[in-house]
Each structure stands twice: as C-alpha cells, then as structure tokens.
Amino acid sequence: MNFPVAICHNYSLVEKNTLGLPSTAKYYAEVNSVVELQSALAFARDKQLPVIPLGGGSNVVLGDVLDALVVHVNLKGRTVLNRDQDYVRVRARAGENWHEFVLWSLDNRAYGLENLSLIPGNVGAAPIQNIGAYGVELMDSFVSLEAMSLESGLVEYFDRQSCGFGYRDSVFKGEKRDQYIIVSVTLDLDATLKPNLGYGQLGDLLARRLGDQAPSAVDVSRAVCDIRREKLPDPSCLGNAGSFFKNPEVSPSEMDRLKQIYPDIVAYPLGQNWKLAAGWLIDQAGMKGARKGCVGTYHKQALVLVNHGGATVRDVLSFSGQVQQKVNDKFGVQLEREPRLYMGDVDKISH
Missing domain, CATH: 3.30.43.10 (Uridine Diphospho-n-acetylenolpyruvylglucosamine Reductase, domain 2)
Incomplete structure (x- = not known):
C-alpha cells in the first residue's frame, strides 16, 4: 500500500x-x-x-x-471568521505556535488571550490541557474544535460541552484519550479589551509601570511575558517541559487541616474546593533548586524540572518521584505529573 x-x-x-x-x-x-x-x-x-x-x-x-x-x-493557518460589536470569532489550525497565535489575535483586535501569552506549545494541545494562567483559561473563550479519529480517519466536531473541560483537563485526557488528533480550534474573543488583572503579581507589575493609566492588551501581554521569563527557563538554553506538576486540589476539610499546621500556605479557591500552589509545597519541602545528577528543579521556580544536560527519561522519573515523596511526607498531599509520559510500545504508554 x-x-x-x-x-x-x-x-x-x-x-x-x-x-x-x-x-x-x-x-x-x-x-x-x-x-x-x-x-x-x-x-x-x-x-x-x-x-x-x-x-x-x-x-x-x-x-x-x-x-x-x-x-x-x-x-498551519489562522483566520478571523466573524466580527461584531461584542465578539471576534477566530480559528487556528493545530500546528500554529500558541504564543504567536496570541500575538496575532491582539494584532487583529481580538482580546482575551493576553494572559495566556508565552505558554509553550502549539494550538492543538491547548484544549487537551485546557491551558490557563493568571486567572484565564482556554475554556473561557472556547467555541469548538475539529479532531481526526485515529480509528476512522474522519474529522469530527466537538463543541464546548462535549470537550468536558476541567482544571487542566478535558475529555481528551479521559474517555477520549488516545482516540483523536486535534486539527483546528475555534474561539470567540472579545471585540473590546476587558483586562483580567486579578492575579496579584500581574496587577502589581502593571501598576508600577503605568500608574493609574489603563493598560492596553499589549501592555498586559508584555507584563505576562516578563513575569514568565523571570520565573521560567528558556528551553533552548535549559531543557524543561514547563510546569511539571499540577497544582493539587483539596477539599475544604483538608484545607482546614493544612491551614492549621501551615498558616501561610498558598492556596486559591477552586469551586467548592481549594487549589494548592505546588511550587510553594515543593519549596517548603526543601526541593526548590535541588538536583540529582542531570535533573533538578529550577532555582527560580520549583514547579519546573530541568535537564542540566545528558538526562534520560529514567533520570527524570526518578527525580520527580523523589519530589513527590518529599511533598507527600511533609504535607500528606500527592502531586500529579502534568506532562504526558510515553514509554516504549503501546502497552507501555503511561497515563
């Protein structure tokens, strides 16, 4: 054939x-x-x-x-499909670089993605992970996607409901896992800027730069980029996969327990539960900037595992397991890996 x-x-x-x-x-x-x-x-x-x-x-x-x-x-491909007084509907194909797509949207006066600037990866991965940062998630503007079935080779349509979005989650990480490849994503962005500055560090930085002046979308995007560059290493200089651990979710009762022991614990409300800052947990467990052989946590952001050169997958898994154990021993909280692990043949592809 x-x-x-x-x-x-x-x-x-x-x-x-x-x-x-x-x-x-x-x-x-x-x-x-x-x-x-x-x-x-x-x-x-x-x-x-x-x-x-x-x-x-x-x-x-x-x-x-x-x-x-x-x-x-x-x-490849990015298109403005429609524009009215409220929304700008855009579509991007899966191979587009995410950050370049964000900048393109701002150039086209389509707003809402500026807080997601400089997130690594391509557009096709964004809905799988329901990427988010600084108070904004992809699902906030999501309309639909097209994905090809691995079994049939046919392209199917998924609306927002059928994607089953959650915190860094979607149906493509659950019941539809390993069944589709996303080929395009459609979003409804705002026709007028509605800056989301609720994340303290972002609002503080813009206030120092602009005073009482209202920020533009480009101002917000540049501030987000500067914050990310300050905390996260450039993969072209120091190998990394971005945030390696998810921020764990705990119940109100578990949050009460932790708060009594650690009054300064960093956490944010997430529906009825709480989201803990995994980077803070790792830091407090003494693993920020730690290193074992070729692998370590980044000295500016404990959430990021880095390859200092020559690391193998076994090195990464061994060290990340050590980080998980240290956090669990200290807090009784289990960290989950964020990147997808692929090991060997189909029977060894890890979830």
Whole structure:
C-alpha cells in the first residue's frame, strides 16, 4: 500500500521535545495537511502501530525508544471568521505556535488571550490541557474544535460541552484519550479589551509601570511575558517541559487541616474546593533548586524540572518521584505529573 506522506524510520526526537531527552521513534511522519494526517493514520492502522501526536514537544516526557508512529502535527493557518460589536470569532489550525497565535489575535483586535501569552506549545494541545494562567483559561473563550479519529480517519466536531473541560483537563485526557488528533480550534474573543488583572503579581507589575493609566492588551501581554521569563527557563538554553506538576486540589476539610499546621500556605479557591500552589509545597519541602545528577528543579521556580544536560527519561522519573515523596511526607498531599509520559510500545504508554 502506498501512502502520500513521508514515513521516516528510527527518527531521533531529541530536538523535538523541550526537555531535550534522547528518544527515537521507530516511525515518524510530519504532516502538513489533513490529507497527510489521514495518510499517516492509515499507515499506523496498516502496521497496527500506536500513534503518538507531537506538537511543540513542551508537555511530554519521552522514553528512549518509541515503538509507535510519532506524528508531528504541522497544520498551519489562522483566520478571523466573524466580527461584531461584542465578539471576534477566530480559528487556528493545530500546528500554529500558541504564543504567536496570541500575538496575532491582539494584532487583529481580538482580546482575551493576553494572559495566556508565552505558554509553550502549539494550538492543538491547548484544549487537551485546557491551558490557563493568571486567572484565564482556554475554556473561557472556547467555541469548538475539529479532531481526526485515529480509528476512522474522519474529522469530527466537538463543541464546548462535549470537550468536558476541567482544571487542566478535558475529555481528551479521559474517555477520549488516545482516540483523536486535534486539527483546528475555534474561539470567540472579545471585540473590546476587558483586562483580567486579578492575579496579584500581574496587577502589581502593571501598576508600577503605568500608574493609574489603563493598560492596553499589549501592555498586559508584555507584563505576562516578563513575569514568565523571570520565573521560567528558556528551553533552548535549559531543557524543561514547563510546569511539571499540577497544582493539587483539596477539599475544604483538608484545607482546614493544612491551614492549621501551615498558616501561610498558598492556596486559591477552586469551586467548592481549594487549589494548592505546588511550587510553594515543593519549596517548603526543601526541593526548590535541588538536583540529582542531570535533573533538578529550577532555582527560580520549583514547579519546573530541568535537564542540566545528558538526562534520560529514567533520570527524570526518578527525580520527580523523589519530589513527590518529599511533598507527600511533609504535607500528606500527592502531586500529579502534568506532562504526558510515553514509554516504549503501546502497552507501555503511561497515563
């Protein structure tokens, strides 16, 4: 059977993941169109291979050898679909860089994503994770997405309800996991700027810069970028996968228990529960800036694991497990890994 897409064998992924881990894909394809994606998935079905989608490579931990078809989703395109006095409807294809898409939206007077500036990765990964930062989440502006079924090769439509969004969560991390590859995302952004400055550090920085002057969307975006750059290392200089642990959610009773022991604990209301600052927990457990061999936590932000050079997936898992144990021992709170872990063949792809 002939497939109209180039399939590479034993392809190195060391440059395709921001942690910089050595990894080899038994099969690899870069797809630049829906037709090429369908062809790549047909190849995987023909060879009975698991499929691993790869975008910007910023939210994954890759094993040494992946006995799978790794599909680099490189679908490009950004469009303003409609504009009225309240909203601007935009669509971006999955391979667009997220930060560049945010800047494009501001250039097109479409507001609401400025707080999500400089989040690493591509558009296609954004709804899977329901990315969020500084008081804003993707679901706030989400309309719909199109995703290709790995089983049928057909493109299906998902509205907001069918995506099952939660805190850093969606149906694509649950019951629809490993069943679809997202090809485009549609959002309704604001036609007029409604800045969200509730996050203290962001509001404080803008107040110092602008005084009583109202910030523009670009002002907000630049402030967010400056805060992120201050706290987070550039993957091109120091390998990392962004935030490595989720901020854990606890019940009100658990929050009361922790507050009695640690009055200065950093936490935020999340519905009826509380969200704990994982970085604070790691810091208080004595693991901020800690290092074991080639892997450590970043000295400016304990939430980020970094590859100082030469690390393997085993090094990352060993050290991250040590961080989890230290936090659990001190607080009785279990941290969950945020990046997706891929280890070996289909039976070893970890959830």
